[in-house]
Every structure is written in structure tokens, then in C-alpha cells.
Amino acid sequence: MTALLRYQAALLLRSHRWLPPLLLYGGSMAVGVQSGQPVLDCAGWAAATLLPVTAWLVRVCVTNEPSAARDCTAAAAGPWRVHLAAVAVALGAALLLAAAGTGIVAAVGDPHTADRRTVVPMGSATAAGLVCAAACALLGTAVGALCNRPLLRSTAWAVPATLLATVAVLFAGASPANAAVTGLVTGSRTGVVHVPLLPLAAAAALAAGAVAVACALAARRT
Amino acid sequence: MRLTGVGRRYGPGGPWILRDLDLDIPGGTLLRVEGANGSGKSTLLRLLAGIDAPSAGRITGRPRTAYVPERFPAALPMTAGAYLTHLGRVHGLGRAAASRGAREWLERFGAGAYAGTPLSELSKGTSQKVAVAQGLMGTPGLLVLDEAWTGLDRASRGVLDAAVRERVAGGARVVFVDHDPGRLAGEPCAVLRLGNHSARPAFEDAARSARQPTMHIVVEPPPGAVLPAGLPGVPEPLSDGAIRLTVARPRTDDTLRILLAAQPPWHIRSVTEAPHP
Numbered sequence: 001m002t003a004l005l006r007y008q009a010a011l012l013l014r015s016h017r018w019l020p021p022l023l024l025y026g027g028s029m030a031v032g033v034q035s036g037q038p039v040l041d042c043a044g045w046a047a048a049t050l051l052p053v054t055a056w057l058v059r060v061c062v063t064n065e066p067s068a069a070r071d072c073t074a075a076a077a078g079p080w081r082v083h084l085a086a087v088a089v090a091l092g093a094a095l096l097l098a099a100a101g102t103g104i105v106a107a108v109g110d111p112h113t114a115d116r117r118t119v120v121p122m123g124s125a126t127a128a129g130l131v132c133a134a135a136c137a138l139l140g141t142a143v144g145a146l147c148n149r150p151l152l153r154s155t156a157w158a159v160p161a162t163l164l165a166t167v168a169v170l171f172a173g174a175s176p177a178n179a180a181v182t183g184l185v186t187g188s189r190t191g192v193v194h195v196p197l198l199p200l201a202a203a204a205a206l207a208a209g210a211v212a213v214a215c216a217l218a219a220r221r222t
Numbered sequence: 223m224r225l226t227g228v229g230r231r232y233g234p235g236g237p238w239i240l241r242d243l244d245l246d247i248p249g250g251t252l253l254r255v256e257g258a259n260g261s262g263k264s265t266l267l268r269l270l271a272g273i274d275a276p277s278a279g280r281i282t283g284r285p286r287t288a289y290v291p292e293r294f295p296a297a298l299p300m301t302a303g304a305y306l307t308h309l310g311r312v313h314g315l316g317r318a319a320a321s322r323g324a325r326e327w328l329e330r331f332g333a334g335a336y337a338g339t340p341l342s343e344l345s346k347g348t349s350q351k352v353a354v355a356q357g358l359m360g361t362p363g364l365l366v367l368d369e370a371w372t373g374l375d376r377a378s379r380g381v382l383d384a385a386v387r388e389r390v391a392g393g394a395r396v397v398f399v400d401h402d403p404g405r406l407a408g409e410p411c412a413v414l415r416l417g418n419h420s421a422r423p424a425f426e427d428a429a430r431s432a433r434q435p436t437m438h439i440v441v442e443p444p445p446g447a448v449l450p451a452g453l454p455g456v457p458e459p460l461s462d463g464a465i466r467l468t469v470a471r472p473r474t475d476d477t478l479r480i481l482l483a484a485q486p487p488w489h490i491r492s493v494t495e496a497p498h499p
Contacts, residue, residue, distance in 0.1 A: 003311035014299035069296040075271040075289030076312045219275040
């Protein structure tokens with residue numbers, strides 16, 4: 001598995017296909033995270049942005065190998081392990097972005113509530129932002145795993161499905177991502193910081209389920 | 223390695239490409255898969271390699287596997303050497319062994335100079351050499367070659383032939399499809415013929431259809447003994463408990479040597495020239 005992760009990471013890194021999702025992340029951060037804005041609002045925005053970016057990274061990683069090369073790797077290690085490694089590398093990259101994004105938010109955000117009257121403790125705000133970003137990365141992974149190969153093989157289905165699923169997961173009331181981001185934005189009004197651990201756990205469970213489904217089907221549909 | 227009732231179709235309700243395939247592939251088997259276009263050769267190879275899962279039945283006892291596709295237009299963003307080192311590690315080699323194996327196999331195929339060339343810049347033949355090297359460097363227990371010789375130059379085809387013989391002699395299973403009917407002729411080889419319509423295999427002893435003369439060696443096992451690993455030929459149990467091995471004539475001496483050197487040694491009953499078909 002380590003060898004597969006290293007191989008997939010090398011593929012991602014050298015392919016430069018991480019650049020468009022990174023630009024999306026950077027562009028969105030430039031719009032939503034500006035110096036002097038309330039830190040929790042910024043953290044919520046950064047986390048929400050990470051969801052589509054992660055789904056895109058998963059798409060990049062699971063489609064990175066041409067099919068002939070994928071067959072060789074799949075024979076050597078088993079198709080589900082190859083798929084798992086690809087998804088795991090995408091999630092790893094997204095978590096790096098989560099950490100970097102949280103760092104930027106902590107650096108430029110204003111540690112006050114939206115009405116600038118109450119002080120928001122920077123430490124717990126950063127922790128809440130990081131946990132929220134991790135939850136969004138996990139849900140983005142789930143979306144990416146379900147909306148790409150091996151479940152949806154054609155680009156014509158995969159890309160619109162990823163978009164729709166991203167919107168649904170960000171805005172549906174029952175979604176852990178929605179709960180986590182809403183928690184941050186509400187905290188920015190009230191000054192009470194909630195670290196969204198429950199949404200994180202739910203997101204992890206959903207991601208594990210989605211990735212398990214995708215990996216189980218990796219050998220069935222090639 | 224055993225296939226039990228294996229079938230494959232794409233999508234529920236689709237036509238069966240392969241159906242009710244029962245196959246036993248013991249170690250040291252060289253198996254050639256034949257059939258017309260669309261008879262399911264590649265599908266079977268993908269099932270054997272574990273790239274694809276059967277829709278029905280099961281495959282058990284698959285050893286560490288390597289697969290070589292017919293075409294390897296792998297536009298991967300790395301050099302041939304880096305790719306092979308990565309794949310060597312995926313095949314279970316350590317870091318040093320993987321990078322040494324990458325270098326050695328490229329050199330064996332006369333492509334040592336391309337170790338530092340990006341895969342996207344390689345010619346078709348050199349790409350194919352990389353694909354073949356990938357399949358061989360992990361010394362797999364099952365090697366699946368889907369027309370792997372296509373696109374290789376004559377010298378490299380010879381290197382691949384020799385590597386296949388080496389792997390079979392080492393007790394590995396090698397399953398291949400190739401358009402050249404003379405491929406690996408002289409090597410004792412089982413043939414699985416896939417029919418276009420019935421999709422039921424005819425398993426025949428192919429050593430007889432090979433060009434070189436073949437020999438029958440009838441041996442009697444000592445009590446409780448199993449056939450030594452790495453024995454060439456296709457074993458065939460006879461009714462009285464003896465086993466008949468059909469081997470290419472050049473391999474007769476090797477076969478006898480292995481049998482006599484086994485502990486406890488096997489009794490050789492007869493060595494006769496096999497009748498021509």
C-alpha cells in the first residue's frame with residue numbers, strides 16, 4: 001500500500017493536474033478570505049470551498065493512469081487497492097490544503113464576531129476551522145468517489161454529477177458539511193465557537209462508505 | 223490456481239462472453255489461450271490477472287500476478303526508470319531491488335539508454351519493453367501476457383521468450399495470447415480454445431500440436447509424494463496411479479533429473495516418443 005500511495009502521489013504531483021483545483025481554491029480564498037474579516041466567517045468559507053476542490057482532486061487522481069497502465073498496477077496490487085490509494089492521495093492533498101487554508105485564515109482573519117463587538121478566541125476558532133475543513137474534505141472525497149470511475153465512467157456524467165452532488169452536500173440541511181459550516185457562521189454572529197466534531201465523524205463515516213463502494217466496484221467495472 | 227464455473231458478461235442481461243469455465247492451473251504451467259476475435263480471450267486474461275472480477279463463479283489461489291497489455295501507450299508523467307521503480311515496489315520489491323530491477327530489465331531489452339526518458343516520449347516498441355519489464359521484474363507467480371510480443375523487435379521477442387521459459391521452469395504460471403502460432407513452440411504448453419458461440423473451452427494437450435517432437439514420460443510416485451514444483455510439461459494421471467508427463471524433447475533430460483533428484487525419488491516407468499497428431 002505504501003508503494004501504491006507513493007506511486008499515486010508521484011503521478012498527481014508530476015501530472016500538474018492538481019493546478020486547476022488549486023487555482024479554484026486560491027481564487028475562492030481570495031474572494032472569501034480577506035484581511036480584517038471575521039475569522040469564523042473566513043473559516044466557514046474556506047472549508048466550504050474545499051469540498052468541490054477535493055471532489056475535483058479525487059477525479060484527477062482516479063483518472064490519472066491511462067487504462068493500460070492501470071491494468072498493470074491493478075494486476076500487481078488488486079484493483080481496489082489501486083483505487084483506494086488514488087482516493088487516499090487526493091484526500092491527503094485536500095487535507096494539506098485544509099491545513100494551509102486554516103493557517104491563512106488564522107493569519108488574516110479578525111478575531112471578533114461579525115458585529116465586531118465580541119472577541120472570538122483565536123485558538124478555538126482555528127481548531128473549529130480546521131475540523132470543519134477536514135469534514136468538508138472528507139465529504140468532497142465521498143462525492144468524488146461516487147461521481148467518478150468506476151461508478152460513473154463517462155466525463156459527460158461524472159462532471160455534472162460531481163457539480164450537483166457538491167451543491168447538494170453543501171446546501172442540504174441534513175449534510176454534515178452544511179452543519180459544520182453553518183455552525184461556524186452562527187458562531188461568528190453569537191461569538192460561541194463550536195468545534196464541529198460530530199459533523200466530522202459523520203463525514204468520515206460517509207466518506208468511508210462511499211470509498212468502500214467505489215473500491216468494491218473497482219474490479220467490476222473497468 | 224483454480225477457476226470454478228467462471229463467467230463474465232458486461233451488465234446484467236448482457237450476453238455471456240465467457241461461461242461455465244472450470245480450469246485448474248497448477249504451478250509451472252504454460253497456458254496458451256486461443257480463439258477468434260471476440261471470443262473472450264482478453265476478457266479471460268483480465269479475469270485471470272484479477273483486473274476484472276467474474277460475474278459468475280470464482281477464482282481461487284491466485285498468486286502474485288503481473289499483467290502485460292498488448293499496447294502500452296502510457297502517457298505517464300515520469301521517466302521509464304522511475305515508472306519501473308515505482309511498479310517494482312508495487313510488485314513487492316524493496317527500494318534498492320526495484321531500482322536495480324528497473325535498470326537490469328531495461329538493459330536486457332536493450333533499452334537501458336531510455337531509463338531517463340519520459341514515458342510520453344518513448345517509441346511504441348520501447349513503451350512495450352517498459353510494459354514487459356514491469357511484468358517481469360517482480361518475478362510473479364502468475365504472468366499474464368495479452369499479445370505482449372506485439373511491437374517488440376526480434377531480439378526483444380527472444381528475451382521475452384527466454385524470460386517466459388525461465389518463469390515456467392521456476393514454477394510460475396504463464397498464460398498468454400499471441401497471434402503467432404509458433405510462439406514458444408517446442409515448449410510444453412497447454413492450450414485453451416475459446417469458441418465463438420459456445421464459449422466452452424476445449425482443453426487440449428498442446429505439446430502434441432507443437433512443432434517439435436514431444437516425449438511421454440510415465441512416472442510412478444513414491445507413496446504420499448506430490449509432483450515436484452517447476453516440472454515442465456502437462457501432467458496427466460493414469461488409471462493405475464502413475465502419471466504421464468508430456469514434454470518437449472529438449473526438456474526430457476531436465477524432467478528426468480528433477481524427478482530422480484526429488485526426495486523421495488520418483489520411479490521412471492517409461493520414456494517414449496509421443497505419437498504425432
